[in-house]
Amino acid sequence: MIHHEFITLSLAQFGQILRIPYNGQTVFTNEWDLASLAYSQDTERPYHTDLPTPDDIRRFLQLERVELNRTIKSQNVTLTPNQILTKELRQDMKRWEELIRENVFGLGGHRDHLPTSLAHMLYCIIFEEQYSLAYFFVKQIECARATPNANLPYGMFLTRLF
Template sequence: MPKATTTNISLTKSYIPKVSKIPRISPTIAQFYKPIKNRNIHEGRVVDQAYYKSNNIERLFNIRFNCLFQINEPIVSRFILDIYSQVTVQTDEYGYLVISFMIQHEFITLTLTQFGQILKIPYNGQAVFTNEWDIASLEYSRETEGPYCTHLPTPDDICRLLELERVVVDRTIKSQTVSLNPNQILTKELSPDMEQWEELIRENVFGLGGHWDRLPACLAHMLYCVVAEEQYNLAYFFVKRIQCARATQNRKSSVWHVSYSSLSTRHGNVSSS
């Protein structure tokens, strides 16, 4: 699997059709698509078999994250655009997440379990979502009651299990020298083996955008779960990320690389046009 670069990130936008520019398109439909069309969408690379069989990736990821290296078909970016433009995420009376969207004029509502089963991703286990860098933000972001209440590892637990080696204490951000706190992890502080695990997860779960030199809090938590052999609720992460993208329409956040055609196929509505 080739490593993503800044060039790849800029190219992803060329894969998204400029729906709002189509002549005679409905103003309502154009408005649905407009906030989504500039996001960084993975163009459809698949995971190379030789990549995940190296450096113990296959053995470790078979425990919890084997779904990531089973991605073997490219994305149709129009499908991603379609679902993000009109998907809604709600909770039912018991606190369970419910995701709803349209496919070819058919209204579909899925529970988080159904969503995970269709996409063949884990839908149980540790559940938390944050866009922050500082891993202390995990505790502030977790749900404290209901079906997704999660007892998380402490920042010290995560740093200790990942065997991090602090390489710098200060760095320049926007022309200012900033002192890093112990809970802000840089990717260069990971071991060489773990850097490959981080790359596979980042490109196929987080997308191509963001700061590649920093380890997002959620990604640090995922690596912790891989090493600790803890179940991780990837379906929860995806749905919460969709919800966040919808709530921050002006922010050019990336989207995840899981084949949307899986959702279409399950309901007998496949279209490649």
Template structure:
């Protein structure tokens, strides 16, 4: 079990400075910061070596470069986090390439998805999908029909067979009412033993520490499928789409933050904006041009 270094996620609110309350700040500037300042930061959990070397995690995750999920340990810079989330936007260029725009220390930056992935040292190609839904059928509604992020999705039936889900009980109690689950709604307890550990690591370091942990989100089932199939998963796409979703949801946690923990373990999450700033110099962000490879 990954060891939590922050027992209460709500404590991360203390990391966020109240910029909107700065004396003399222009109302137009305060407008960007105020909706973000009371959010929590999704930090992920510390993952020790004993955990990620069990149940074939290290070997299988490394095969498709998802070992980045448990090998990152960067200090958090609260003001940079606030700067990033207060104004981050996603756009598309003429070739449908995703562009991530944000401002840090009064510098306006635009990155392509590939540049974003390169800076964070996470996979930026392969299977690309994002949904907040539970039902596996929702994956098809989130699929990009064309362009650089088009994905040939497995069917819900293929995911079921490949991950070997075992329906234990078709009924589930929600708010004191018995609900009959559809075949495409998978409970966490229906995962086989090794995948439960994979699910735990990915959930806590990609999706969040909170939420309803008794069921398997469709996106997480999709990630598990491609780890087992040893096919590349576009983690950068998932990250930026989740950032966009969190930005548009007033009470969602801010993904992703980091904390420096010098205890020999790693906190799995994206690098802090310190890493951004150290990596930006080789590129021209004011005059973005689509790389020929795109």
């Protein structure tokens, strides 16, 4: 709903208007732990995706664990193997991470760790698999609408839609 008008589009129409991919892997989560991929997966067609395991993602991103313990808000926190820090990415993946983060995720969020959805996008790049950005955008907007104090993302795209 924009300016009290309901907009009803299929995912394909949404993707075509925005000129973004609407076919391919579909997954969305705001979590940081790679294990959350399994919980965010749609189990029924047309959006069912066979997802890689967290081990597969870590192995193909060729991560090097730099530290197990961190201090967050004055508390010592131990990272799980499924939580990835941005500095653990190899250099060529860091370029992709920056490009995707700025153009897909927006400027907000924690830049020191790799969100699970972004790790999955990088995995798709390595395997040259399509990733449905339209599905990701719709789920991100749904998530923002469900949180009363969240900013609605993708203002430029929504302006083009309207």
